[in-house]
Amino acid sequence: MRILTIVTAALAGSLLLAGCTQRQDPDQVRRETAHATSVMKENVKAVAEGVREGLKSDKTVDLNSASRNELLDLPGITREQADRIVASRPFASSDELVSRRILSEAGYEQIKDRIRVGKPSPAIR
Numbered sequence: 001m002r003i004l005t006i007v008t009a010a011l012a013g014s015l016l017l018a019g020c021t022q023r024q025d026p027d028q029v030r031r032e033t034a035h036a037t038s039v040m041k042e043n044v045k046a047v048a049e050g051v052r053e054g055l056k057s058d059k060t061v062d063l064n065s066a067s068r069n070e071l072l073d074l075p076g077i078t079r080e081q082a083d084r085i086v087a088s089r090p091f092a093s094s095d096e097l098v099s100r101r102i103l104s105e106a107g108y109e110q111i112k113d114r115i116r117v118g119k120p121s122p123a124i125r
Contacts, residue, residue, distance in 0.1 A: 063085060063089070068086060075111060094117050095108065
């Protein structure tokens with residue numbers, strides 16, 4: 001919400017400056033306003049995407065209890081790999097993803113900081 005307030009204030013400032021400069025053709029003012037609005041929308045989308053990615057990357061996923069969708073949120077994990085992880089439970093350590101040939105070494109390196117292995121639940125399988 002705070003980002004939206006900042007963006008709105010910046011847009012209002014841009015529009016004010018456009019209106020306070022020398023006399024301009026109304027069509028030119030409309031074009032400049034439309035362009036400024038377009039740029040601001042792109043910036044808001046980029047900020048929102050960055051926030052979304054930041055929120056995803058802060059949490060770790062437990063290989064023994066994560067849902068298929070949580071596993072799919074990990075970078076580079078395919079549906080087939082997520083299904084194989086679920087089917088191969090329980091795991092004693094995360095590097096078993098490589099030793100059991102579920103992921104390549106490169107794939108494991110990509111997610112190793114975002115996964116953990118908790119105590120397996122008897123119901124998980």
